[in-house]
Amino acid sequence: MFGYCRSQLATTNKRPTGGSLAEIDGLQFARAGLEISGQLSADQLPRLAELGCRTAGLEFRLTGTKNSRGKLALRVHFNGGGEMSCQRCLGPVELDLSGDEELELAGSLQEIETANDDVDRVLASSSMDVAELVEDEAILLLPMVPRHDRCAGAGFLSAGEDVATVEVKKVSPFSVLASLKKGGKR
Numbered sequence: 261m262f263g264y265c266r267s268q269l270a271t272t273n274k275r276p277t278g279g280s281l282a283e284i285d286g287l288q289f290a291r292a293g294l295e296i297s298g299q300l301s302a303d304q305l306p307r308l309a310e311l312g313c314r315t316a317g318l319e320f321r322l323t324g325t326k327n328s329r330g331k332l333a334l335r336v337h338f339n340g341g342g343e344m345s346c347q348r349c350l351g352p353v354e355l356d357l358s359g360d361e362e363l364e365l366a367g368s369l370q371e372i373e374t375a376n377d378d379v380d381r382v383l384a385s386s387s388m389d390v391a392e393l394v395e396d397e398a399i400l401l402l403p404m405v406p407r408h409d410r411c412a413g414a415g416f417l418s419a420g421e422d423v424a425t426v427e428v429k430k431v432s433p434f435s436v437l438a439s440l441k442k443g444g445k446r
């Protein structure tokens with residue numbers, strides 16, 4: 261159900277860098293085990309907005325590390341929320357934009373494109389935009405078609421009932437079924 265793939269992001273042209281937030285030398289940052297953390301405002305997440313996701317911002321922490329394969333890597337931890345419009349009822353679908361991903365630093369785009377394993381990679385460079393790195397990970401969580409499990413029809417929700425929200429990270433067909441069943445018993 262996830263619409264965006266990492267290799268696509270790796271090869272997509274990003275906006276021209278405004279230099280508004282830190283850039284890091286990826287390999288050096290990882291080798292030295294550095295860490296940078298902070299808060300990204302909505303202004304610093306323009307691609308999320310372009311994809312129709314409204315957010316108040318994201319907290320992040322970027323850490324340089326080595327992965328289990330002994331390769332230099334960046335760990336991207338981020339935390340926040342977003343909202344997209346439901347494609348059925350146009351109501352807001354709340355999204356959990358939180359994650360903790362480890363990205364192996366790749367020497368070339370070719371390495372990323374031809375890798376045949378489940379290691380997440382990002383192209384290493386001497387000027388990696390921190391905001392972009394975090395935004396990429398948030399974009400990967402966006403549903404291609406944002407939709408409520410069950411749209412809130414006007415007046416149908418009782419007070420105690422959850423306004424339908426979608427937990428992007430772990431929607432299983434079973435939970436969808438369960439909520440359908442619950443709805444049927446009313």
Ligand SMILES: [Zn+2]
Nearest residue numbers: 346349408411
């Ligand atoms: Zn809806």
